[in-house]
Amino acid sequence: MSQYSVSARAYLKLFFHAAKHPQSSVNGVLLGKEEPSGAITIVDAVPLLHHWTSLSPMMEIGLDLAGRHAESMGLTLVGYYQACERIDDTSLAPVGERIAGKLRDGYKNAVALVIDGEKIGSGEAAVIPYTPQGPIWRPYSGESAAFGPGSIFQLSSADLPQRALSLVREQELHQKFGDFDDHLEDVTIDWLRNTACMPSDV
Amino acid sequence: MSLSHSALEKLATFRANNTRASQETFKNASTVLKSFKRLGDDGWAVLEQLFLASVDVGRLDVADECLRQLGKQFPDSPRVDVLTGIRMEATESPDVVLEYYAQLLDADSANAAIWKRKISVLRRTGKIEKAVEELSQLLDTFYTDVEGWLELADIYTSCNQYIPALQALSHVLLLAAQNPFYQLQFAETAYTAGDIPLALKAFLVAVEMSERDLSDKSPPVGISVRAWLGVKLCSRRLLLNSSPSASNTVVPKNLHLIEELATERVLGVYSSKSSSTRAPEGRDVVVGWVGDR
Numbered sequence: 001m002s003q004y005s006v007s008a009r010a011y012l013k014l015f016f017h018a019a020k021h022p023q024s025s026v027n028g029v030l031l032g033k034e035e036p037s038g039a040i041t042i043v044d045a046v047p048l049l050h051h052w053t054s055l056s057p058m059m060e061i062g063l064d065l066a067g068r069h070a071e072s073m074g075l076t077l078v079g080y081y082q083a084c085e086r087i088d089d090t091s092l093a094p095v096g097e098r099i100a101g102k103l104r105d106g107y108k109n110a111v112a113l114v115i116d117g118e119k120i121g122s123g124e125a126a127v128i129p130y131t132p133q134g135p136i137w138r139p140y141s142g143e144s145a146a147f148g149p150g151s152i153f154q155l156s157s158a159d160l161p162q163r164a165l166s167l168v169r170e171q172e173l174h175q176k177f178g179d180f181d182d183h184l185e186d187v188t189i190d191w192l193r194n195t196a197c198m199p200s201d202v
Numbered sequence: 203m204s205l206s207h208s209a210l211e212k213l214a215t216f217r218a219n220n221t222r223a224s225q226e227t228f229k230n231a232s233t234v235l236k237s238f239k240r241l242g243d244d245g246w247a248v249l250e251q252l253f254l255a256s257v258d259v260g261r262l263d264v265a266d267e268c269l270r271q272l273g274k275q276f277p278d279s280p281r282v283d284v285l286t287g288i289r290m291e292a293t294e295s296p297d298v299v300l301e302y303y304a305q306l307l308d309a310d311s312a313n314a315a316i317w318k319r320k321i322s323v324l325r326r327t328g329k330i331e332k333a334v335e336e337l338s339q340l341l342d343t344f345y346t347d348v349e350g351w352l353e354l355a356d357i358y359t360s361c362n363q364y365i366p367a368l369q370a371l372s373h374v375l376l377l378a379a380q381n382p383f384y385q386l387q388f389a390e391t392a393y394t395a396g397d398i399p400l401a402l403k404a405f406l407v408a409v410e411m412s413e414r415d416l417s418d419k420s421p422p423v424g425i426s427v428r429a430w431l432g433v434k435l436c437s438r439r440l441l442l443n444s445s446p447s448a449s450n451t452v453v454p455k456n457l458h459l460i461e462e463l464a465t466e467r468v469l470g471v472y473s474s475k476s477s478s479t480r481a482p483e484g485r486d487v488v489v490g491w492v493g494d495r
Contacts, residue, residue: 023222052390
């Protein structure tokens with residue numbers, strides 16, 4: 001199996017998206033590239049919906065637009081992420097599986113990340129990777145725990161979860177975050193880049 | 203120390219629109235607790251609002267104080283019973299809470315608010331079939347409960363049951379015929395259900411409803427942006443291949459013109475000549491998307 005590394009930018013965006021809408025499901029796509037070694041770097045994330053997350057038209061359009069954006073940046077759509085409405089729900093849900101499956105048609109090593117609501121406030125990596133086994137996607141279970149030492153899933157730096165937490169709690173950076181749903185209400189919102197809420201070193 | 207006029211107005215707007223801005227509301231917590239008695243009748247509504255916000259952000263200490271005051275002022279109030287139930291939901295097991303609701307419903311089977319709390323507990327504990335059964339019964343009794351029909355549609359949609367969702371939404375459209383938001387939800391659900399002609403028709407109605415008061419020259423804003431995107435998405439798809447319609451909706455004859463108009467309207471949203479002081483973002487990808495055949 002390939003190795004996956006999640007960059008600060010991608011992790012912070014997932015985190016901010018979930019933090020901004022604590023009572024809703026949220027979802028989006030992951031943008032990345034393959035390194036010469038074959039490892040996959042998840043460079044960025046583009047947030048899609050927090051409203052009517054089970055309905056498809058805006059999701060389809062958002063996916064298409066995110067794909068074009070990825071291409072313009074020399075990146076590929078390498079995966080899908082979501083956070084469920086309920087804190088104890090970490091399933092990929094019917095919707096997530098369908099979208100992840102579609103992304104996999106376009107990129108064979110596509111991966112899905114589900115945000116773990118119980119861990120969001122903990123300062124630990126708060127995402128659960130899902131990988132496909134045939135048409136079904138399951139939480140990844142390998143010899144090493146995901147995002148722990150030796151795992152094929154890594155964060156680009158170990159302090160990311162703690163940093164994400166303090167950026168939300170202390171600076172409320174997530175309030176400046178906008179997804180496709182937000183953009184549709186106000187097209188001046190930069191949902192593809194979200195540079196306004198990224199720390200300067202990210 | 204009192205709440206400023208603007209803070210009170212904001213809280214009132216949240217109440218009127220049923221907005222769940224709990225973190226925002228909770229910021230006023232200490233001021234509300236100190237000064238709510240000076241707000242007249244509104245004070246109790248604000249206190250109830252703070253109670254709900256406090257439960258939402260996990261500050262049960264503040265919630266308990268609000269509930270205590272409300273219980274003292276309104277003993278034996280069914281409305282306070284609902285709040286008591288919500289407070290229990292935060293810490294007790296679902297069985298305990300359902301038992302409490304069962305007792306209240308035994309005493310008053312027509313207490314819609316308690317019934318809805320019961321249904322929401324059933325839903326969040328995964329008892330979907332039971333939740334749907336109870337909600338359907340509730341809607342038999344309280345047919346005009348738009349919120350109930352919306353919840354039913356949401357439950358069905360989340361289980362990929364789009365036709366029943368559309369049926370539930372059709373009641374919403376009857377009950378709230380002038381609301382473009384619900385019309386849009388119907389359109390998006392029809393698309394998800396695979397009934398593209400029905401979705402197109404519904405998106406066009408949503409456009410008409412939301413642009414009724416707009417002058418011809420101004421670009422689409424708000425709901426009509428989504429609606430026009432929906433029109434473009436559907437019309438383009440129908441031009442590429444005809445799609446069966448489970449509802450037997452007829453495709454409009456002037457499909458080409460509709461698609462062209464939708465393209466123009468969507469591009470208009472992203473034109474830099476719009477009156478907003480900031481430029482639209484992500485224009486290039488949209489131009490690429492509308493131009494695709």
